[in-house]
Amino acid sequence: xxxSRRKFITGASLAGGAAASTLxxxxxxxxxxxxxxRLASSYPKSLxxxxxxxxxxxxxxxxxTGGKFQIQVFAAGEIVPGLQVADAVQNGTVECGxxxxxxxxxxxxxxxxxxxxxFGINQRQQxxxxxxxxxxxxxxxxxxxxxxxxxxxxxxxxxxxGWFRKEVKTVADLKGLKIRIAGLGGEVFAKLGAVPQQIAxxxxxxxLEKGTIDAAxxxxxxxxxxxxxxxxxxxxxTPGWWEPNSAYSFYVSLKEWEKLPxxxxxxxxxxxxxxxxxxxxxxxxxxxxxxxxxxxxxxxLHSFTNEIMKAAQDAAYGxxxxxxxxxxxxxxxxxxxxxxxxxxxxxxxxxxxxxATFSFANRxxxxxxx
Ligand code: CA
Numbered sequence: 145x146x147x148s149r150r151k152f153i154t155g156a157s158l159a160g161g162a163a164a165s166t167l168x169x170x171x172x173x174x175x176x177x178x179x180x181x182r183l184a185s186s187y188p189k190s191l192x193x194x195x196x197x198x199x200x201x202x203x204x205x206x207x208x209t210g211g212k213f214q215i216q217v218f219a220a221g222e223i224v225p226g227l228q229v230a231d232a233v234q235n236g237t238v239e240c241g242x243x244x245x246x247x248x249x250x251x252x253x254x255x256x257x258x259x260x261x262x263f264g265i266n267q268r269q270q271x272x273x274x275x276x277x278x279x280x281x282x283x284x285x286x287x288x289x290x291x292x293x294x295x296x297x298x299x300x301x302x303x304x305x306g307w308f309r310k311e312v313k314t315v316a317d318l319k320g321l322k323i324r325i326a327g328l329g330g331e332v333f334a335k336l337g338a339v340p341q342q343i344a345x346x347x348x349x350x351x352l353e354k355g356t357i358d359a360a361x362x363x364x365x366x367x368x369x370x371x372x373x374x375x376x377x378x379x380x381x382t383p384g385w386w387e388p389n390s391a392y393s394f395y396v397s398l399k400e401w402e403k404l405p406x407x408x409x410x411x412x413x414x415x416x417x418x419x420x421x422x423x424x425x426x427x428x429x430x431x432x433x434x435x436x437x438x439x440x441x442x443x444x445l446h447s448f449t450n451e452i453m454k455a456a457q458d459a460a461y462g463x464x465x466x467x468x469x470x471x472x473x474x475x476x477x478x479x480x481x482x483x484x485x486x487x488x489x490x491x492x493x494x495x496x497x498x499x500a501t502f503s504f505a506n507r508x509x510x511x512x513x514x
Contacts, residue, residue: 176405181215181239186226186247188346189219191367193426194392197298197419198242201394204415205408213408215240226344230395234290239400242297245283245393246327247342251290254473256328257481258283258294260390262460264481267299267389267424269488274391277484282477293401295416298392298423303384304368305448306361307352307377312448315455324348324360328463329386335459336452345371352376363390365434366427380443385456392423 183202187195195217202215218238220226229241230248245258257279265273273279274296287294306325312318319337323330330340343351343360351357353376360377361384362368374380384390394416401409439445448456464482468475 176209176212176407179213179404179408181213181400182223183215183217184220184223184229184232184238184241185217186220186229186241186243186344188221188226190370191345193367193423193430194242194298194300194363195219196426197392197423198394200419200422201242201297201412201415204418205411208411208414209408213404213411217242220344220346226346227342230290230292233292233395233397236397236399238397240394240396242392242394244326244390245294249327249331252286252473253328253467253471254286254477257477258391258393259327260387261327261464261481262329262332262386262388263457264388265485265488266492267301267391269485269492270299270389270391271296271420272488273481273484278480279484282480286473286477287395288398291398293396293398295394295396295413296391296420297394297416298419300363300367300387300390300427301424303361303387303390304364305381305384306359307368307373308359308379308381309377310358311379311446312359312381312452314449314451318452321359322357324351324357325386327386328460329361329384331463332386332456332460335463336455349373349376361386364427364431365438366430369434369438374438374441374443378442378444379446380438381446381448383448385448385453394419 183198185195185198189195198217202217205213205215223238224232226243227247229238229243230245230251232238233241245255246260248255258274260270270279274283280296283294306323308321310317312321315336318333321333321338322341323333323338324341324343325333326342330342333340341351341357343357345362348357348360348362349372352360352373360373362371362373364384368374368380394412396412404412464474464478468478
C-alpha cells in the first residue's frame with residue numbers, strides 16, 4: 145500500500161511537464177504588463193443596451209486578465225463626437241472604440257457592409273457571413289488601410305422603421321422629408337426624394353422636437369422609448385428595411401493591437417464575442433414589453449407600403465451596382481456578400497421561414513390555466 149502510494153506520488157511529480165506548466169500559469173499572468181486603454185463609444189450613456197456593450201467588454205477583459213488589461217469607456221462627446229470614433233482610432237487619439245462602421249461611408253461606401261446594407265441580411269446571417277462566410281477577412285483587409293482591426297460587437301436585429309410626424313403612404317409623400325438616418329439607407333431615401341441627415345444618437349430628440357427634422361429612425365422599441373421620440377412623433381413604422389440587421393463593431397488601432405500580449409488579444413476577442421451574443425439577447429428580451437408600453441402611450445404602428453418598399457429596394461440595388469462599377473473595394477466585398485446573401489435567403493426560407501410563418505399565424509391551444 146505504502147509502496148504503491150509512493151509510486152503514485154512519484155509518478156505524479158514525474159508526469160511533470162503538464163502539472164508544472166499549469167502551476168506556473170498564475171506566475172506568467174503576474175509577469176504580464178498592466179495595459180490601460182481608452183475606448184471611445186459612439187453612444188450616450190442613457191442607452192444601456194449599446195453603451196452597456198462597451199462596459200461589458202471592459203469588465204470581461206479585466207476579469208480574463210486578472211485586472212491587468214484595463215479599458216476605460218468614454219461616452220460619445222467625452223473624448224470625440226460619436227460620429228468620429230473611427231478617426232480617433234485611426235489617428236491614435238484612443239486605442240479603441242465602439243461604433244457602427246456605416247457612419248464612415250463618406251470615406252468609402254465599403255464601410256457599410258460591416259454594419260448592414262438596406263434589404264440585406266438578418267442578424268444570424270450577418271454573424272454567419274462575418275465568422276464563417278469570409279466577411280471578417282474581407283472587412284479586415286479593407287480596414288488595414290485605416291489602421292483598424294475590427295471585431296463584431298453586438299447587434300440590434302431587424303430595426304424598426306422610425307418615427308414620422310405625418311403618415312407616409314406613397315413615394316411622393318417622401319419628397320422633401322427631412323429624416324435622420326445613418327448609412328446607405330440615407331442615400332436610398334435621397335434617391336426617393338427625401339433629405340437624409342446623419343445625427344448622433346444623443347442629438348436626435350432635440351432635432352425632432354424642434355421640427356428641424358420631420359422623421360427619425362434609431363433602433364427599435366427599447367432604445368427608441370428611452371430617447372423619447374414617441375413624445376413628438378406618433379407614427380411608428382416597420383420594418384427598418386435599411387437595417388435588416390445592424391451590427392456594432394469594436395474598432396482597435398492595429399498598431400496598439402500588435403503590441404498586445406497574445407493572452408490579452410485572446411481576452412479581447414473572447415470578450416467581444418460575448419458582447420456580440422449578449423446584446424442581441426438583451427434587445428430580444430426587452431423589445432416586446434417596450435413596444436407594448438409605446439402602444440399604450442398612443443403610438444400608432446404602421447407598415448411601409450409595398451410601393452415604398454419596392455421603390456426603395458430597386459433604388460438600393462441600383463446604387464450597389466453603380467458603386468461596384470466605380471469602387472473596387474466596394475465591389476470586392478459586395479460580390480462575395482451578394483452570393484452569400486442569395487444562399488442564405490434560399491436556405492432560411494426552407495426551415496426558419498416555414499416555421500416562423502406558421503407560428504406567427506397560429507396560436508397554440510393552451511390547455512393549462514396555470
Ligand atoms: Ca437605425
